[in-house]
Amino acid sequence: MILEFEKPVRELEARIAELHRLAGPNAELQEEISRLEDALDAAKRRIYSNLTPYQRVQVARHPDRPDFDRYRDALADDFYELSGDRLGADDPAVRGGLAKIGSRSVVLLGHEKGDDVNSRVKSNFGMAHPEGYRKAGRLYDLAERLELPIVSLIDTPGAAPARAAEERGQAWAISADLMALARVPVPVVAVVIGEGGSGGALAMCLADHVVMLENSYLSVIAPEACASIIFRDEKRAPEAAEAMKITARDLLAHGIADEVLPEPLGGAHNEPEAAVEAVVRAIEGTLSKLSRLGPESLVKNRYERYRRIGTHVTEGEMAGTRGPGE
Amino acid sequence: MILEFEKPVRELEARIAELHRLAGPNAELQEEISRLEDALDAAKRRIYSNLTPYQRVQVARHPDRPDFDRYRDALADDFYELSGDRLGADDPAVRGGLAKIGSRSVVLLGHEKGDDVNSRVKSNFGMAHPEGYRKAGRLYDLAERLELPIVSLIDTPGAAPARAAEERGQAWAISADLMALARVPVPVVAVVIGEGGSGGALAMCLADHVVMLENSYLSVIAPEACASIIFRDEKRAPEAAEAMKITARDLLAHGIADEVLPEPLGGAHNEPEAAVEAVVRAIEGTLSKLSRLGPESLVKNRYERYRRIGTHVTEGEMAGTRGPGE
Amino acid sequence: MRCARRSIARSARRRGAEIRNWLHKRREYSRSASEAPDTESGLASTNGVFTKCEGCGQPIYEKELKARFNVCPHCQFHYPLPAPERVRLLADEGSFSERDAGMTAGDPLGFEDYREKLESAHEKTGLDDAILSGVARIGGHPVALAAMDFRFIGGSMGSVVGERITRTVEAAHDGGLPLVIVSASGGARMYEGIYSLMQMAKTSVALSRYMTGSSPYVSVLTDPTFGGVTASFGTAADVVIAEPGARIGFAGARVIESTTKERLPEGFQTAEFQKEHGLVDRIVHRLELKDDLERFLGFLT
Amino acid sequence: MRCARRSIARSARRRGAEIRNWLHKRREYSRSASEAPDTESGLASTNGVFTKCEGCGQPIYEKELKARFNVCPHCQFHYPLPAPERVRLLADEGSFSERDAGMTAGDPLGFEDYREKLESAHEKTGLDDAILSGVARIGGHPVALAAMDFRFIGGSMGSVVGERITRTVEAAHDGGLPLVIVSASGGARMYEGIYSLMQMAKTSVALSRYMTGSSPYVSVLTDPTFGGVTASFGTAADVVIAEPGARIGFAGARVIESTTKERLPEGFQTAEFQKEHGLVDRIVHRLELKDDLERFLGFLT
Numbered sequence A, B: 001m002i003l004e005f006e007k008p009v010r011e012l013e014a015r016i017a018e019l020h021r022l023a024g025p026n027a028e029l030q031e032e033i034s035r036l037e038d039a040l041d042a043a044k045r046r047i048y049s050n051l052t053p054y055q056r057v058q059v060a061r062h063p064d065r066p067d068f069d070r071y072r073d074a075l076a077d078d079f080y081e082l083s084g085d086r087l088g089a090d091d092p093a094v095r096g097g098l099a100k101i102g103s104r105s106v107v108l109l110g111h112e113k114g115d116d117v118n119s120r121v122k123s124n125f126g127m128a129h130p131e132g133y134r135k136a137g138r139l140y141d142l143a144e145r146l147e148l149p150i151v152s153l154i155d156t157p158g159a160a161p162a163r164a165a166e167e168r169g170q171a172w173a174i175s176a177d178l179m180a181l182a183r184v185p186v187p188v189v190a191v192v193i194g195e196g197g198s199g200g201a202l203a204m205c206l207a208d209h210v211v212m213l214e215n216s217y218l219s220v221i222a223p224e225a226c227a228s229i230i231f232r233d234e235k236r237a238p239e240a241a242e243a244m245k246i247t248a249r250d251l252l253a254h255g256i257a258d259e260v261l262p263e264p265l266g267g268a269h270n271e272p273e274a275a276v277e278a279v280v281r282a283i284e285g286t287l288s289k290l291s292r293l294g295p296e297s298l299v300k301n302r303y304e305r306y307r308r309i310g311t312h313v314t315e316g317e318m319a320g321t322r323g324p325g326e
Numbered sequence C, D: 001m002r003c004a005r006r007s008i009a010r011s012a013r014r015r016g017a018e019i020r021n022w023l024h025k026r027r028e029y030s031r032s033a034s035e036a037p038d039t040e041s042g043l044a045s046t047n048g049v050f051t052k053c054e055g056c057g058q059p060i061y062e063k064e065l066k067a068r069f070n071v072c073p074h075c076q077f078h079y080p081l082p083a084p085e086r087v088r089l090l091a092d093e094g095s096f097s098e099r100d101a102g103m104t105a106g107d108p109l110g111f112e113d114y115r116e117k118l119e120s121a122h123e124k125t126g127l128d129d130a131i132l133s134g135v136a137r138i139g140g141h142p143v144a145l146a147a148m149d150f151r152f153i154g155g156s157m158g159s160v161v162g163e164r165i166t167r168t169v170e171a172a173h174d175g176g177l178p179l180v181i182v183s184a185s186g187g188a189r190m191y192e193g194i195y196s197l198m199q200m201a202k203t204s205v206a207l208s209r210y211m212t213g214s215s216p217y218v219s220v221l222t223d224p225t226f227g228g229v230t231a232s233f234g235t236a237a238d239v240v241i242a243e244p245g246a247r248i249g250f251a252g253a254r255v256i257e258s259t260t261k262e263r264l265p266e267g268f269q270t271a272e273f274q275k276e277h278g279l280v281d282r283i284v285h286r287l288e289l290k291d292d293l294e295r296f297l298g299f300l301t
Ligand SMILES: [Zn+2]
Pocket: C053, C054, C055, C056, C057, C058, C072, C073, C074, C075, C076, C077
């Protein structure tokens, strides 16, 4: 898939390839190629270093973007998958199990978006149903029982706007996850690897440390939906994405994210190994830091971290514009 | 409904009533009436004091037997009903909520069998589905959180042999209830008011104190099913009921029940007030005793209570024929 | 279609405080907050007039409606209730002591029109944001109490709602008080972007800590309660009470219909539907709500 | 019909240890223990003979079958596995130390035929009851281990099974050991009446206490596991593993069909069905089971 703003790059790349094919030893063409390559390089830098928020959303949604499987394989020598909510269903949109990251065992979970039509439909494009939240909740309980840290990889457009999800109480299920994450006495590390849509994402990223990939986003609502509601025009999604401050760097600036991992030029899908490697290092580093804290400190710090987030004004004084970061 | 073994009594009663109607001031008939009344009294005592185990099962199943509603009204000035498993369903076969018994607030729950065709079907004749066990489990959690004793009134033929119940994991749900009752740090009092069928009953009566009404039963399997399996003949249910030792007095003798409450002659349905009054007194007395124990003692005693039950033989020595009673 | 309905609603509003107005907005209601109706400050503001009930079509004295806390005397339809009225309904007379008054919303993202929205909501309701909170007594029982107000930007949850809920939970925690929260919310306040989402996390950590104690939490869900409120403090209660007919869920019916093209069943997401689905404990008539809470609190003292 | 099938099974048994025999009983299987097949002591007891697989119809060397722990080399059909074989499959060589050997069933109710049943089961299996238990190492990890045996009165749970499970759980609790229990059970042992039911309570109090610690519990469910075992310790595990095709549930399919007159779907209550329904974590081939447990235990040391 070629994103709209990538077209100039892709066209240049195609022309260069064509010229290479034609050129042979022709010195003049070699020069032309060289010129074009410089232009390509410049174009790439220009385009990719100045992605608008909405362009980043598109990168975050890129079908070739490294997914749960990819990170899991890189993170863990062994992944011992667990299934089901123990209540009557197993949600393919949420994956989880035990994993060893470095020398540390953790409970690893994340969203599954699927990688072909069938698996995408099966996993509901990464939108969990209540059974997915309850599966996550079960894994949080397991982590508490076995005293293992929780590592979650977030990549979901959000909660499922679906009749069945409402009938089985998705709001109740999300709420239960938040309550569980708030009190679980083990380290919780969340990495937003792609989309971080609304309550569906939050049910996995109420954490001690929130890492975001440069082109991932975290938002209370999809930019398209926001635009359609506030501006009465879905096409104004780019504006909404801009206005809502949903990119990794925005969230870092606002103190909601703790760490932003730069992506390879053009996005993680252009050079997955580098992105994956950065995530692995960030998780290992964070786990190592958090492992020094006892259960009470972890829960207390987590409390304080979220307690601070808000932009209310008291007695004419701004009280808490900043989030949990220092 | 007239049970088979009650027929002689009912016939005598009818004859006496008829004679009364005819008698007027006739002295001779008065004498005859008096004689018949003596006979009736004798017949009642003979029949009702010597009910076979299977006849007691029939009394336990009597449609007019006092039910959850009846006991609830007598037990509690106020009953604040709660619904649902918080997961997607509310099982009408299990009722529960907060109640005040004497001066004590408790979590009160029990089985609903229904009292007409519609409500019987709706409540699945008192056989819970997984959502019923999970509703009970939720109430156990609530009791723990609010530090209230649990009082349960058991009256179920057993778990539901139904496709839907299996699909939603009834075994898992029962198991979860047992695990919860085993550790809940508040007093747990169970009263078997009618039928106590298999795991379905046990999910509510793993308790610190088990009270049984004289004609209630508690059994690993319905006598009919046992007869059909072991004797290959459902009609041998009376034998199975006898062999399995399922009556209140048997269970008291084997140390499984802690207390048996005598019923009015002919069964609780003949004089509900008396039966209900006995249950109320038993519960109040038990709560008063248990309230003196701290959470640790309660859980420890409960552990020991069930830990002892078994009839295995070790090294040629009977090790634990007796149950939890002393 | 949507726009047509909206402009009808707008002109109706100009014509006076008709219940029809509420109802139009009810129908239009979606999970999104800003699209949700910004309701009038009170049905009974125009004095002594008859109005026609959208529930049953019968005429109601607006005075009577106000006296019945916006419940139709004929069909018992529950219209939204402003937070100050809710407090008047529930708190023992003179017992309510507001906390955190004067806390107002920042505009962290400098979002188009947000300032104006806030100002007009303030003017309309007299409130600082979509919530009133403090401590009170209910039937003599001291409680921490918060009530949301749907008229204020659709009861959307921004930093002020999140902060005042959190402080109410903390007051309950510190004082060993029962906690009662009455919700009415279209969902997140998009104008505050990520801060809005994070209020779910903030209220959840506070509530999760409160729940490690042994004081009870009762959540009362009124029409409508959706989005982040339902998916955080709205449902994580010991007892969840809903008002008759209240629509409760995460995603609103219209969003679901437009996404899935599926026709939703009659009564979808109503309090009765959610009770049937085991998610709500009790459905309590507004005029019996105080009594019901008193009963509940009575078990725990 | 039932009787006809049973007598066929009986004569087949006389003709030799045919797999067909197992399968007849598989089909006949119900939740009730005594009706469940008392299976042969081992498929491979008659030496060097071919037998025909009921799963795929292909011939199998019984020796090969035994070497593969009763898994068909062609279609991977998993036949029941005697407890001693299960221990041999899972425990590191020479590491298993049995506990509570010699514990036998009392006959608390003097139930018709129970003594005879026990004796013939003992003769057939060489076991004292439907369970082997003790401590062992799996891939070097010390564990408390129990394995049930379906051949012993249908793997029914009476006082001995309950007591040995409980002691195994207690050994794990006291020693801070991981706990592994392999179940195979038709359900309750009706001959012990209420004592049978109470084993659910006994094992549950022990397990509930164990779970307050931080050592893991893995439950392995094999064909068939029903009734009281599934509704107590069988499912209350951190990880629930099932063997392929194993039938798992509370009430057996036949009981449900005869009660509800409903035709059950293909594959009802199989391991795969239960995984689909979120009740089982993993389906693991028997010949990979030891490795799978080693992997799991490796995360926790
Ligand atoms: Zn009306």
